[in-house]
Amino acid sequence: MDLTPEEIRNFVQAWYGTLAQNGGCCGSSACCEPQPAAVYPADLLVQLPPEVAGFSLGCANPLAAAHLQPGERVLDLGSGGGLDCFLAALQVGERGQVIGVDMTPAMVRRARQAAARLGLRQVEFRHGYLEHLPVATASVDVVISNCVINLVPDKNRVFAEMFRVLRPGGRIAIADVVVKGSLPASLQADPLAWSACLAGALEVETYRRGLEVAGFVQVTLIPAGEAGLTLDHIAEGIPFSALITAFKPALTPPSTPQTAPA
Template sequence: MKREDDIRANVRDNYAKVALKLNSTQGCCTPASSCCNPNDNQNISIEEISLKMGYTKEELESIPDGANMGLSCGNPQTIADLKPGEIVVDLGSGGGFDCFLAAPKVGREGQVIGIDMTPEMISKARCSAEKPGFENVEFRLGEIEHMPVADHTADIIISNCVINLSPNKQQVFKEAFRILKTGGRLAISDVVLTATLPESYLSDMNLYSGCISGAISIAEYEVLLKDAGFTNISIEPKDDSKELIREWEPNYDLENYIVSAIILAVK
């Protein structure tokens, strides 16, 4: 248990720093004057990261300033097939990026709930949600292993490069199954292992917070989803993501070990 708590504390601290770094002194909803990606790689901008992950310029221009923090490893919007009136839950919602993109797709009759365990992220996202047009979006502080959502609430769960960060993924999927309605869908982007990580990578807490050390294989992902009760499971690795993954930590050969994937499942 201590190991799990240590991991959560490290991840929470890391993303609190990201949220605070991207806030300016002029207002919580205003991005810093010169933002880079979370790993301080000056060679690629947040917009470039998002475009490479499959978002469009129109999508990026439609959300509140500062909501896109460059923390994606894919675009769950492309696989979610959101419909008007649906209730969406975003696991590890961060600054609210995918929540704000989902909001117009489910419309006024729908609802988008973002869950994040980092108070600084929740504050940032709530501030952005005050902008007109996002009245159907709310953000709740909580761990994705213990979601602050009632049973059988969600039509669909989305998530973007977050579940790898959990030290108890089986509990995440059990909770996801609990809050979904019968027939509800899971549509997430995450990183998966393509080869066994070196021991030195596994023991590096910074690499865990950087979405590396906590990644699991496709086979293990599928087993965890099945054990939670999900069916119609599809896990598709995206080999074209390796170029961007190489940029995450240029001093490591990460592209030899992990790849972004899109994961679909049904309750």
Template sequence: MPANAAGGESQATEATATFDSVKEYYGKVLAKSSDLKTNACCTSEALPERVKHALANVHDDVLMKYYGCGIVAPDELQGKRVLDLGCGSGRDVYVLAQFVGESGECIGVDMTDAQLEVARGTEEWHRAKFGFSKKNTRFLTGYIEKLDELELEPASIDVIVSNCVLNLSPDKPRVLEQVYRLLKPGGEFFFSDVYASRRVPKALREDEVLWGECISGALYWNDFERLAQRVGFADPRLIKTAPITVNNKQLEKKVAHIQFASATYRLFKLPDLLEPDCEDYGQAVIYLGTIESHPESWALDDHHTMHKGKVFAVCGNTWHMLHGTRFREHFEFIGSFNTHYGIFEGCGRTSKLFAGTGAGGGASGGSCC
């Protein structure tokens, strides 16, 4: 057998073992959220009012099986087609289904039958609860690395979300490639996950509990940003981050030399428009105050909060993220790409996930203006 064939077979075997382990962990070991052994798959940030209201309409059986590390509820979803990767029992699907409305659709994909049984078993209950004449949700059994095997057309999804699932995948590059393939031009991947301050060693990656708890499968933050850029998401934008303490003395000892953080990123599919760095073209935008629930100001990411009516200078990438996406109608755009002034002043290249800890320094390919 050729060496490359043997290597491919070995990788496939390892991936299958990982899939089986995750299915076992989330299908049998964890019966409810409180069975988690660490705080990695827990959402610590305060819920926005619109999310609180939406969660009040979600069935208790779904809520008790929630495993996530962030809030994946981007703005401006009315009438959109949304896909949730690793949807589990459907908590985020049913929250987002209310935001897309009856004219939109929210699709969940998961590989764990026990979780999907709960999600599918409450579809009619949720339709009635939302007051819709027809259901706007759909749940597919499948692997997030193999979305091309499902009934999903390329460039057919407006927004893809995921909540603490990418770290569980044995083939993260493949997942991002699938996400990019499915998104429409101008579409967005909005997701929360766990990241590490350094590369996690093989011995820890083989620990089934640490992997199942969303710890040892975490990507080193710089590897993630480079991977996203290589796939086509040229300028990953960090929205929020929070440290993860593991909160389990036995497991903490195993990973004491590594720091972990939960983070929410947004990646836009804007082929041939975004540049590797924040370039200055003398442009600016004015927020019109028309995004629902944000009448006074709206934040694109952790360093772009735009106030209604105020001129806000932006780099070329930020201009495209607003002008070439579903947010366009909410802004007035000033300037063009006729003159280039160099790197946008204040552009940074270090990670903010581990700022001040001495653990995440170094160059980052991402842009920051």
């Protein structure tokens, strides 16, 4: 029996609410492998207290592909406990801004408490859904996300929202779980597999086309992990972590009217 989008959302929200309160990991979930120390550079993690640096449910490091610059405005989709937001804040500096959006109230509370302890005034966390982002149109330079979009049933709506909130010329750097080929129907109907970042894994080319239909250009999708790993090395039907980048086209300046020669 197929799960409805509302059933998926409710189960995922309850699951991650429990993790936020207990500070635990999701066991066999791909979202917890590897641990933060194996994903992020040590010189970044050491700048945060252990209780913040050690809590992550991501599948890779989207910041490695984001190439953040001082003063940029960054949006993190599914910000969880806030680790990627805090690391992004260290890169954009006090002149920049980082906004985290998460649908789980317990995660938002946890992240806000951590931000207050860290004194990072350029970071804020908002409660909201990725399909309807509480963010103004054309207001951010970079969108990041870490192992979250796979949890959303309507991914095309998320792609459209990412495009909407980005300024012309803006970019995305997404870590997510995807799959070559198809997943078994039994897995897609398993609520535990949804929360474990498996059942919602989008097929690689479907992911790419979805971003292009939303308006993105220069879409790249590569397996996360060791250097030189390509899609050719990935087995069919097995979900894996990927880094996805793309750009919103810059506005084309209007042409200057030509003056007819006298």
